[in-house]
Amino acid sequence: MTLHFPTQAQDCRQIEALLPPFVDGLAPPETRAIVAAHLERCADCRRAAESQRAVRAVLVSRRGALEEAAPADLAESLRRSLVPVAAMPAVRPRVSAVAAAAAVVIAMTGAFVWATGRSSALLAAQLTLDHLKCFVLDGDDELPEVTPDAARSSFKRDYGMDVRLPPSTGTGSRARLIGLRQCLYGEGWIAHALYRVDHQAVSVFVIPSADASAAQIQAFGRRAEVIVRDDTTYVLVAPPGVTEVAAAVGLEAE
Amino acid sequence: MDEALTLMNGLYGTAVRLTRDGDAARDLVQDTYLKALRAQDTFEPGTNLKAWLYTILHNTWRNRQRDRARARVAFDSDTVAEAVETGRSGVVEAVTPETALLGSVLDADIKAALDTLPDAFREAVWLRDVEDFTYQEIADALSVPIGTVMSRISRGRRLLHAALSARQTGPERTRSGRTGTTGDV
Numbered sequence: 292m293t294l295h296f297p298t299q300a301q302d303c304r305q306i307e308a309l310l311p312p313f314v315d316g317l318a319p320p321e322t323r324a325i326v327a328a329h330l331e332r333c334a335d336c337r338r339a340a341e342s343q344r345a346v347r348a349v350l351v352s353r354r355g356a357l358e359e360a361a362p363a364d365l366a367e368s369l370r371r372s373l374v375p376v377a378a379m380p381a382v383r384p385r386v387s388a389v390a391a392a393a394a395v396v397i398a399m400t401g402a403f404v405w406a407t408g409r410s411s412a413l414l415a416a417q418l419t420l421d422h423l424k425c426f427v428l429d430g431d432d433e434l435p436e437v438t439p440d441a442a443r444s445s446f447k448r449d450y451g452m453d454v455r456l457p458p459s460t461g462t463g464s465r466a467r468l469i470g471l472r473q474c475l476y477g478e479g480w481i482a483h484a485l486y487r488v489d490h491q492a493v494s495v496f497v498i499p500s501a502d503a504s505a506a507q508i509q510a511f512g513r514r515a516e517v518i519v520r521d522d523t524t525y526v527l528v529a530p531p532g533v534t535e536v537a538a539a540v541g542l543e544a545e
Numbered sequence: 546m547d548e549a550l551t552l553m554n555g556l557y558g559t560a561v562r563l564t565r566d567g568d569a570a571r572d573l574v575q576d577t578y579l580k581a582l583r584a585q586d587t588f589e590p591g592t593n594l595k596a597w598l599y600t601i602l603h604n605t606w607r608n609r610q611r612d613r614a615r616a617r618v619a620f621d622s623d624t625v626a627e628a629v630e631t632g633r634s635g636v637v638e639a640v641t642p643e644t645a646l647l648g649s650v651l652d653a654d655i656k657a658a659l660d661t662l663p664d665a666f667r668e669a670v671w672l673r674d675v676e677d678f679t680y681q682e683i684a685d686a687l688s689v690p691i692g693t694v695m696s697r698i699s700r701g702r703r704l705l706h707a708a709l710s711a712r713q714t715g716p717e718r719t720r721s722g723r724t725g726t727t728g729d730v
Binding site for chain 1: 553554557558567570571578580583584601604608612648652655656673692698700702703705709
């Protein structure tokens with residue numbers, strides 16, 4: 292067996308990450324012994340441990356005072372907002388005009404989901420809401436056109452995810468890619484590609500699995516389509532007036 | 546969802562520490578619940594609802610930060626970690642006994658000192674020491690390895706200690722002492 296003797300600095304760096312469980316009394320016996328032995332001979336780390344103990348003690352003892360009381364009306368506001376998905380557009384004034392009819396569709400879809408556990412239609416409906424919230428309502432005035440390759444590499448750099456964007460549509464295409472964002476959906480992160488097609492806001496959500504099945508719905512004044520290609524699911528969301536959206540972004544119908 | 550609403554105060558408190566702004570915190574909490582509602586079929590009953598909601602809160606906030614200022618965010622920043630690392634020697638200059646020193650600190654000073662910490666460290670310390678999360682819950686909520694969580698807590702507490710000590714001992718001591726870079730982080 293080869294014994295490795297780290298330098299004092301390396302040793303201190305390693306001990307630093309072990310100090311929280313040591314100070315909190317949660318370190319397993321072996322770790323505890325290692326840390327204790329180090330503290331015996333290292334005054335800096337000993338003081339660091341003491342500092343941590345003091346900081347934790349003061350924070351724990353002041354928990355009640357440190358918690359910020361939520362505004363009195365927030366709970367009521369949340370209760371009003373957190374109605375089932377079907378009624379959600381009512382609290383989103385800018386989409387409420389188109390929402391009333393769509394609500395029925397979504398309510399039925401919702402019932403289906405609770406019965407079966409999954410539904411491509413609900414997936415499409417929920418991502419339609421994300422499209423409205425993140426693209427239409429938040430706006431995209433400042434977004435210049437980007438190439439799919441640049442968007443992909445920047446996304447990979449920022450979020451560590453390789454996104455299978457629809458095939459590039461080439462020069463002179465009706466579709467202009469103007470952004471690629473990360474979106475929390477269901478069990479994890481997915482990519483949200485923002486396009487302008489015939490100057491209209493069009494979203495393509497890219498889900499790295501093929502669990503969904505093809506579906507088309509109309510909800511919240513938008514048309515949404517679920518397309519599965521290989522091991523990727525694409526959800527396209529566009530205003531009804533934009534024709535042949537799949538073809539425009541490079542997802543030709545099979 | 547009623548059960549989720551019982552956790553609102555904790556979420557709001559965390560949101561205030563993250564955003565340092567009451568209105569932004571309120572907005573963040575509302576968005577968190579909205580997303581939770583939409584994703585509720587992915588929540589497994591019997592698992593940790595609190596951790597699940599904090600995960601959504603953290604991710605929502607991080608997403609906003611990234612959308613708004615793609616550069617300034619301190620999360621996962623080795624640069625910040627390194628910057629903090631250079632200040633190690635300053636922290637251990639504090640007067641002892643430590644607990645007595647910090648015992649008299651004002652609540653407002655603690656909040657102000659917390660707000661001086663880089664985001665990643667502030668959030669880790671807050672979730673551990675105020676919200677009483679386990680290391681694993683924090684790792685899940687922040688989507689970072691548990692070793693990183695411990696490291697952030699360690700450095701966060703160190704920075705907080707330096708900030709609180711500076712407040713307790715006054716500006717004169719800070720200027721004349723050898724506390725170095727940590728006070729500026």
